[in-house]
Amino acid sequence: MTGPALGLLGIIVLLLAMFALRVPASFIMAIVGFIGIVFASSWKSAMTLLGTDLWATFSGYGFTVIPMFILLGEFIFHAGLSDRLYRAAHIWFGHWRGGVAVSTVMACSGFSAICGSNTATAATMTAVAIPSMKKYKYHPCLMGGAVAAGSTLGVMIPPSIVLVVYGLYTGQSISKLFFGTLIPGLVLTVLMMLTILAICTRHPEWGPKGEQTTWSQKIRALPEVLDILILFAAIMIALLSGVVTATEAAAASSFLGLILCLIRRKLPWKKFKAAVEDTLRISCMVFMIVAGATIFGRFMALTRLPSESAQWIGGLALPSWVVLVLMLVCYAIGGCIMDALAFLLISLPIFFELVKQMGYDPVWFGVVITLITTMGAITPPVAICCFIVSGMSKDISIGQVYKGSMYFLPAYIITLILLMLIPAYMVLMLANLVR
Amino acid sequence: ATKTADTAPAAEAKITPASKPDASPAAPAAPATPATPAAKKVKTGKIVLKYANFPPASTFPCVQMEHWKTELENRLGSEVEVQTFPGGTLLGPKNMYDGVVSGLADIGCFAMSYQPGRFPLSESVDLPLGFSSSKVASSVLFDLFEKYKPKEFEDVKILTVFTCPPANIMSSKPLQKLADFKGMELRVSGTGADVLKRLGGVPVAMPQSETPDAIQKGVVKGIISSLEILKDFNFFAYCRHVTKEDLNVISFAVVMNKETWDELPNHVKAVIDDMSRAQMEWTADYVDNHVLDALEWCGTQDGEPLKIYEFTPAEKAEIKKLLQPMIDEYAKRIKEKGLPAEEILADVQALKTKYEEQFKKE
Amino acid sequence: MNALEKLNRILTGVLAIFAGVSVIALMLLAAGNVIMRLFGFPYSGTYEMVGFLGAIVAAFALGYTQVKKEHVMVDLFSRKYPPLLKRFVDAASYLLVMAFSSLAAYAIFESGRVLKRKEEVSETLKIIYYPFVYAVALGFAVMAISLLIDFLGTIFWGEGEDSS
Ligand code: NA
Ligand code: NA
Numbered sequence: 001m002t003g004p005a006l007g008l009l010g011i012i013v014l015l016l017a018m019f020a021l022r023v024p025a026s027f028i029m030a031i032v033g034f035i036g037i038v039f040a041s042s043w044k045s046a047m048t049l050l051g052t053d054l055w056a057t058f059s060g061y062g063f064t065v066i067p068m069f070i071l072l073g074e075f076i077f078h079a080g081l082s083d084r085l086y087r088a089a090h091i092w093f094g095h096w097r098g099g100v101a102v103s104t105v106m107a108c109s110g111f112s113a114i115c116g117s118n119t120a121t122a123a124t125m126t127a128v129a130i131p132s133m134k135k136y137k138y139h140p141c142l143m144g145g146a147v148a149a150g151s152t153l154g155v156m157i158p159p160s161i162v163l164v165v166y167g168l169y170t171g172q173s174i175s176k177l178f179f180g181t182l183i184p185g186l187v188l189t190v191l192m193m194l195t196i197l198a199i200c201t202r203h204p205e206w207g208p209k210g211e212q213t214t215w216s217q218k219i220r221a222l223p224e225v226l227d228i229l230i231l232f233a234a235i236m237i238a239l240l241s242g243v244v245t246a247t248e249a250a251a252a253s254s255f256l257g258l259i260l261c262l263i264r265r266k267l268p269w270k271k272f273k274a275a276v277e278d279t280l281r282i283s284c285m286v287f288m289i290v291a292g293a294t295i296f297g298r299f300m301a302l303t304r305l306p307s308e309s310a311q312w313i314g315g316l317a318l319p320s321w322v323v324l325v326l327m328l329v330c331y332a333i334g335g336c337i338m339d340a341l342a343f344l345l346i347s348l349p350i351f352f353e354l355v356k357q358m359g360y361d362p363v364w365f366g367v368v369i370t371l372i373t374t375m376g377a378i379t380p381p382v383a384i385c386c387f388i389v390s391g392m393s394k395d396i397s398i399g400q401v402y403k404g405s406m407y408f409l410p411a412y413i414i415t416l417i418l419l420m421l422i423p424a425y426m427v428l429m430l431a432n433l434v435r
Numbered sequence: 436a437t438k439t440a441d442t443a444p445a446a447e448a449k450i451t452p453a454s455k456p457d458a459s460p461a462a463p464a465a466p467a468t469p470a471t472p473a474a475k476k477v478k479t480g481k482i483v484l485k486y487a488n489f490p491p492a493s494t495f496p497c498v499q500m501e502h503w504k505t506e507l508e509n510r511l512g513s514e515v516e517v518q519t520f521p522g523g524t525l526l527g528p529k530n531m532y533d534g535v536v537s538g539l540a541d542i543g544c545f546a547m548s549y550q551p552g553r554f555p556l557s558e559s560v561d562l563p564l565g566f567s568s569s570k571v572a573s574s575v576l577f578d579l580f581e582k583y584k585p586k587e588f589e590d591v592k593i594l595t596v597f598t599c600p601p602a603n604i605m606s607s608k609p610l611q612k613l614a615d616f617k618g619m620e621l622r623v624s625g626t627g628a629d630v631l632k633r634l635g636g637v638p639v640a641m642p643q644s645e646t647p648d649a650i651q652k653g654v655v656k657g658i659i660s661s662l663e664i665l666k667d668f669n670f671f672a673y674c675r676h677v678t679k680e681d682l683n684v685i686s687f688a689v690v691m692n693k694e695t696w697d698e699l700p701n702h703v704k705a706v707i708d709d710m711s712r713a714q715m716e717w718t719a720d721y722v723d724n725h726v727l728d729a730l731e732w733c734g735t736q737d738g739e740p741l742k743i744y745e746f747t748p749a750e751k752a753e754i755k756k757l758l759q760p761m762i763d764e765y766a767k768r769i770k771e772k773g774l775p776a777e778e779i780l781a782d783v784q785a786l787k788t789k790y791e792e793q794f795k796k797e
Numbered sequence: 798m799n800a801l802e803k804l805n806r807i808l809t810g811v812l813a814i815f816a817g818v819s820v821i822a823l824m825l826l827a828a829g830n831v832i833m834r835l836f837g838f839p840y841s842g843t844y845e846m847v848g849f850l851g852a853i854v855a856a857f858a859l860g861y862t863q864v865k866k867e868h869v870m871v872d873l874f875s876r877k878y879p880p881l882l883k884r885f886v887d888a889a890s891y892l893l894v895m896a897f898s899s900l901a902a903y904a905i906f907e908s909g910r911v912l913k914r915k916e917e918v919s920e921t922l923k924i925i926y927y928p929f930v931y932a933v934a935l936g937f938a939v940m941a942i943s944l945l946i947d948f949l950g951t952i953f954w955g956e957g958e959d960s961s
Contacts (some may be wrong), residue, residue, distance in 0.1 A: 019875070031897050050904040054933065061845075174672070201893065248830060280861060281862045281865055284861075287861075288862075335961050387869045397876070398870070551918050551919075620834070642844060
């Protein structure tokens with residue numbers, strides 16, 4: 001068996017093995033991908049690819065943003081700064097059911113403004129948000145779902161790795177794409193906050209209501225979060241004014257965070273050590289997930305399953321909107337079974353030509369597939385953001401994160417429908433402001 | 436296990452000269468011989484070749500790949516199918532050669548310049564010699580490979596070689612004189628890193644995908660590369676200043692897995708060999724023209740127009756002096772590897788002079 | 798068993814110390830470059846060095862991450878297996894990942910050897926970098942040893958029950 005049929009078999013084997021065996025998700029993707037390459041090509045080529053791909057993933061500059069942002073999150077967490085942030089959030093919004101989860105989504109959205117990757121956002125926000133939400137007795141499904149879904153904003157709010165890749169591959173202006181995704185990103189943020197309120201109406205015990213607080217209590221809570229606001233402002237200024245890459249911003253803010261914690265004597269050696277240890281474990285887990293998805297993606301590319309299905313859809317004599325919907329279904333399924341970015345790389349050369357021929361606006365299409373692919377990061381079974389959230393918080397099972405995330409799917413679908421119905425207001429208005 | 440008589444290395448070097456017309460006498464002469472024992476690639480009745488490439492589909496290395504595919508399929512009819520894998524989905528820039536040797540892809544296109552030290556012969560063409568076009572540099576590289584048959588390529592079959600057009604400086608801020616290089620961070624690849632360092636700048640080897648963002652933020656001030664990326668990757672959006680100084684080129688090779696090659700029927704081998712030089716020339720012509728197209732295209736775009744600067748003759752001489760040690764160091768380095776450094780460099784210079792002259796007239 | 802467990806912890810712990818030093822070095826190097834750039838002296842090798850250090854961080858933490866059972870598993874159904882089946886599947890899974898990690902270690906080591914033999918150097922700094930590749934291979938080798946110990950534990954002592 002070769003070609004697309006082998007690819008399909010590979011997907012089935014991956015799903016069975018992932019659920020039946022007790023092998024970490026990252027490794028099962030890598031193992032099935034590796035065995036698939038042996039069948040599709042040869043033992044020798046599978047070994048060559050394994051060696052070179054693992055090295056390339058582990059040593060890639062782009063990925064070093066992950067340990068740096070995790071380190072920042074861990075310093076903040078171990079120094080108790082995130083506790084204070086969440087105490088303030090609780091005082092301000094805690095009297096609503098799910099109020100702290102709502103502020104978590106807001107924080108995700110804010111963090112997305114400085115970070116272009118959903119995996120890095122997931123790792124950082126899990127470190128910061130989950131332990132604090134736990135204190136207020138939030139349900140694991142709500143916590144896991146809110147952070148996993150919120151982290152997908154990482155690529156919907158500019159800057160965005162997916163849009164950069166899309167822009168480079170299609171020659172579209174990256175600034176136009178960034179402006180174009182701003183409104184959909186904010187709409188999605190608001191819809192996610194509404195989703196949390198809706199979940200809490202249905203399961204009131206998932207996001208317990210806090211005490212009503214007075215305005216003077218609220219004002220007094222603010223100085224508490226001064227440190228973290230300074231840090232946040234520093235990162236924002238550094239990134240927006242320029243002169244640093246994402247990795248550098250993360251490294252510099254970790255360094256600043258460390259200094260801040262040392263000055264306030266919040267980070268004794270023991271806590272510093274714990275922060276570094278956590279960073280190691282989480283970074284390693286995230287790197288392995290990326291590596292596993294890469295190897296499985298190689299196998300998929302080799303079988304030509306993604307490109308042949310894309311070509312098949314392209315060849316159908318159907319009205320253009322049907323082709324568009326089929327494409328989106330393709331991206332949604334692709335996002336379920338493999339890393340969304342890898343699928344984007346494979347399918348884009350085929351789909352993009354088609355979209356241009358059908359007369360759709362390329363910037364608009366970029367925003368639409370960014371939405372669909374980032375949704376893929378929380379749709380089971382291969383759901384990278386869910387893996388990270390569950391992997392980082394010992395008492396939230398992957399099932400609970402899956403379940404919690406599913407509640408947020410309508411938010412994506414509504415955003416998608418809005419994008420289809422009123423593209424002018426959602427995307428083009430702002431995108432066309434760019435020269 | 437099928438070794439036909441003419442798979443000896445000598446046969447591989449037999450490359451049709453440029454002057455020969457496209458219709459090769461070798462192609463129709465050898466009808467498919469059923470006597471050839473069943474080989475892996477031929478067993479199914481159709482020869483399927485997997486061709487991997489690392490940059491995005493719209494770039495010139497991928498355009499030449501599609502051209503080669505079309506050309507081969509035209510010449511051989513339904514006998515062959517070339518499956519292309521652009522965009523690094525199958526193999527990336529740094530594992531392409533090893534991936535082809537292992538057989539993951541039958542054919543791979545890669546840039547030698549991204550793996551310094553490993554492909555010493557082609558590094559001679561990567562030196563900042565001031566080639567005026569891809570056509571000249573590619574022709575020099577091609578002849579050099581024919582003459583020296585580099586040992587570093589011994590475990591693959593070379594299908595063709597070519598280079599990108601000479602790298603120039605594109606920046607978000609004007610770079611008008613040599614002194615402006617001081618402390619300037621520019622994205623470079625290949626030998627460009629060394630070139631920039633010697634001119635006083637700071638080379639940054641970030642992935643191209645991160646470069647636009649980095650230029651916008653000011654992390655790097657521009658990019659040293661051939662100019663077609665102004666259009667292909669829309670670097671025009673970030674860089675409105677071009678300093679026209681032909682620096683280095685980046686050399687590429689298209690290689691085939693040795694076993695795949697050995698298993699191909701003779702008439703297919705003949706067609707592929709016959710296409711080798713023509714493919715190099717087609718690619719070089721295409722990309723040289725593409726640079727002109729890109730510059731023209733920049734003129735049609737809105738906003739601040741592209742400004743082009745040139746160094747003064749005195750500065751050009753100074754640059755030459757600053758970069759000369761690179762050539763000396765290269766000679767020393769490859770001499771240690773047992774290569775005839777002086778002879779190679781003399782050949783490069785002679786070929787460069789010859790082709791600069793030849794293509795100027797056209 | 799205790800001796801094996803102890804060996805496992807020492808081995809993974811030592812590598813983890815190197816990984817920890819690397820992550821701090823990574824932070825200082827990248828942050829330092831920001832400061833240097835502000836003063837107009839950015840250091841050109843930073844990007845490459847940061848990438849290499851990142852590789853050490855992730856690879857040297859592999860075994861340590863395995864000891865702490867951090868690698869996330871989709872155990873929706875397998876969590877509910879009866880104890881004996883679970884023990885069996887656990888053992889098989891450890892064996893599978895161990896085999897893979899050993900292969901990965903060997904494959905990475907081999908690709909490092911190619912770099913060494915072909916005298917390839919890094920793009921900007923022009924330094925030999927195969928030792929970093931070897932280091933990543935070492936990380937996977939230690940991961941394999943750690944999994945072997947987990948496997949033995951599951952078979953003979955019924956341990957290796959993960960806490961996640
Ligand atoms: Na973002
Ligand atoms: Na998914």
